[in-house]
Amino acid sequence: MTVEEGSVIVPVAGQHLRGTLLAPEKLIPGFLFVHGWGGNQEEDLDCAEEIARLGCLCFTFDLRGHAGSDARQEEVTRQDGLRDVIAAYDFLAAHPLVDRSAIGVVGVSYGGYLATLLTAERSVQWLGLRVPALYPDREWETPKALLDKKKVRTYRNRFHGPRRDRALTACADFEGHVLIVESEFDAHVPHTAIASYMGAFHHAGSLSHRVIRGADHAMRAPEDRKTYKTLLIHWVDEMVRAARRSSPQRRSADSAG
Secondary structure (H helix, E strand, O other): OOEEEEEEEEEEOOEEEEEEEEEEOOOEEEEEEEOOOOOOHHHOHHHHHHHHOOOOEEEEOOOOOOOOOOOOHHHOEHHHHHHHHHHHHHHHHOOOOEEEEEEEEEEEOHHHHHHHHHOOOOOOOEEEEEOOOOOOOOOOOOEHHHOOHHHHHHHHOOOOOOOOOHHHHHHHHOOOEEEEEEEOOOOOOOHHHHHHHHHHOOOOOEEEEEEEOOOOOOOOOHHHHHHHHHHHHHHHHHHHHHHHHHOOOOOOOOOOO
C-alpha cells in the first residue's frame, strides 16, 4: 500500500528520538449522525461505532437545545438546526483523514429532515434516513417547539410532489445514494410522508426503502433497534465497498484541505 511519510522528532528526558511517521495515502469516508428532536448523540453511538469499524470516520453531536448543548430547546428554530448540521458537517469534512467526496449523513426523524436540507448546502454522497420527519416551509423562523402540531400532522398525512417544500426540493436535486427506513406503526411520520420523500428522490443514484414490521416511531423495542442497526450497517458497508472499487481515492492538496 502506498504511504505518506515524514520525519519526526520526539522529545524524551531532555533528548530527542528521531523517527519516521507513516500514514495511509488513501483518505477515508466520513459519516455524520444527526439525532431526532428531543434526542441526543448517545442514540447514535452504537451505529457510529460499527460504521467506524468499516474504516470510516464518524462524528456524532448534540443539536443546540439538546443534552448539554447551548440554547434552550423552546428557543431553537429550524434555521438554527440547519446551521448546527452545517457546522458539524464542516468540522467532519475538515478532518485531514476524511475524503470530502465520500461523506455520508445519517439522520433520524427531525435529524433526517435536517439531513435532507444539508444536501442543498454541502456535498453528500450517502444519505441514510430513519423515519424522516416532514414540515411545511411556513414559520421557518418560529421556534421548532412552538410549531402547530395539528398543522404539521395534517401536512404529513398528504402526499406532496418533489418540489413542494425545501426538504423535498433538496431531495429532488440529490444525486447520491439513499436509504429510507420506515416504521410500520409510526404515529408521527405516516407512510404518506415517507412516500413524499421517496417520490422526490428521482435523481438519486440508488434508493433503498425498508419497513421494520411492528416498529413504532421511536423503535423502543430492542429487536427493532437491532434490525435497524443491521440494515444500516449492511447498507453503509455495501455503499463504501462499491465506492472503493469504482473510484480509488487519491490524496491531493485540495481534498486534504
